[in-house]
Amino acid sequence: MSKFTDLKYWLLILTIFTDEGLVEGKTTIKARNKAIIKTIKVGNAEIIDCYVIYRQPSLNHPLLCNDTIQLTPSSYPKGTKLDNLGTLQLTQNWQKYGSCPEGTIPIRRQGKNYNPTLLRKHHYPGLSPYENLVTSQSNDTTENYRVHEHTIIGVHGNFRGAQAKINLWNPFTETREMSISQICIEASKYKDLNTIEVGWHVYQDIYGDHQTRFFIYWTTDGYLSTGCYNLLCNGFVHTSSNISLGCNFTEVSTFHGDQKDATFSIQKDRSSGHWWVHVQGTPIGYYPSSLFTELSKTATSAKWGRHTSTQMGSGHFPSEGGLKTSSYFNWVQVFDENNMIKDPKNVKKRVTKPNYYNLEIDSDHYRTNGYGFYYGGPGYNDKCQ
Ligand SMILES: *[C@@H]1O[C@H](CO)[C@@H](O)[C@H](O)[C@H]1NC(C)=O
Ligand SMILES: *[C@@H]1O[C@H](CO)[C@@H](O)[C@H](O)[C@H]1NC(C)=O
Ligand SMILES: *[C@@H]1O[C@H](CO)[C@@H](O)[C@H](O)[C@H]1NC(C)=O
Ligand SMILES: *[C@@H]1O[C@H](CO)[C@@H](O)[C@H](O)[C@H]1NC(C)=O
Helix, strand or coil: CHHHHHHHHHHHHHHHHHHHHHHHHCCCHHHHHHHEEEEEEECCCEEEEEEEHHHCHHHHCHHHCCCCCCCCCCCCCECCCCCCCCCCCCCEHHHHHCCCCCCEEEEECCCCCCCHHHCCCCCCECCEHHHHHHHHHCCCCHHHCCCCEEEEEEEEEEECEEEEEEECCCCCCCCCCEEEEEEEEEECCHHHCEEEEEEEEEEHHHHCCCCCEEEEEEECCCCCCCCEECCCCCCCEECCCCCCCCCEECCCCCCCCCCCEEEEEEEECCCCCCEEEEECCEEEEEECHHHCCCCCCCEEEEEEEEEECCCECCCCCHHHCCCCCCEEEEEEEEECCCCEEECCCCCEEEECCCCCCEEEECCCCHHHHCCCEEEEECCCCCCCC
């Protein structure tokens, strides 16, 4: 009898102990307040919260509870040229209003305009039958979406990442339209499709404006229920104290003027297996390997290109004159299984509506700019409708 009481006593102590542990890990309001040590007001429209790096919301993701944070990548692909980055100065608009202290990370607070039902809607109807099916089944806001056009190149193989120097523009977009310029690595397909996507976009539904912003995206089930942009859901572990996701840079290219481009890359770390995201050679953070089903190993395809329902890139066709007129990707590269940087081989090109948009491989400038292409077009116009 007394043995039995002893056991009860122990259970009670154990329960209290476990409960306390759990409260620490949850994003209760109290925990959030403890996590944010500074708030920066950016003009009238935006707010940046500086989170203690070890208390960032992503660490509450159930798959990441046993992970320790990796603060810097342990490896770079062999052949990385840090002296060959883009012309973009790596500064963001919010930095004019303040900075996050060491040991904290800047997280953009989501504004009122943000519409969560559109989170998983940006993706390639037409690229796979499965995604077509998904799109036609959910009719909540589909009427606001015109056909999703894209001009992309892609390769298959086994990759530990991909990179490209991407030209930055501020294309015109109408209400409810988006414009995306990105690198994407993938593994598997349909409902097992895992992707990591990095680049710039203009997306009013998320930000309430038409700024050109740095973004990342992920999914592990073909855009069905997992994944999101930036830090709108838990997953990405942010490490940079000065570059924030979803914010704009201080420069973009101008027609017939200065061209701004930035090197974006996704690379699988040698020791941890995490997928690190870099901009201009600066590590921003990583998608933990444990988040993924298929991408816990290598990627099986890489894609570079544009997705939009409206004006693409600069709004001008590649045939109108190339550099300074249409948009480009150059130094398009993959990181192979041995972590060597390689030009893409057996590249497949896909353009959904060549009358509206086109893509031309840039063979002229190969020696100076590496593998690359021009793309662009005015989108829906009188001539083509
Ligand atoms: C974390 O570790 C515990 C104890 O080793 C284990 O039971 C649990 O499955 C782990 N969780 C994850 C998500 O790996
Ligand atoms: C689609 O629209 C119909 C009619 O408006 C509605 O009854 C149905 O519930 C909607 N389905 C979804 C998945 O939203
Ligand atoms: C941003 O932070 C990184 C370290 O996190 C540092 O190496 C880099 O110089 C910083 N850049 C700027 C513009 O402050
Ligand atoms: C970045 O955003 C701010 C605030 O909306 C804006 O004033 C600025 O022009 C933007 N910068 C660029 C390069 O678009």
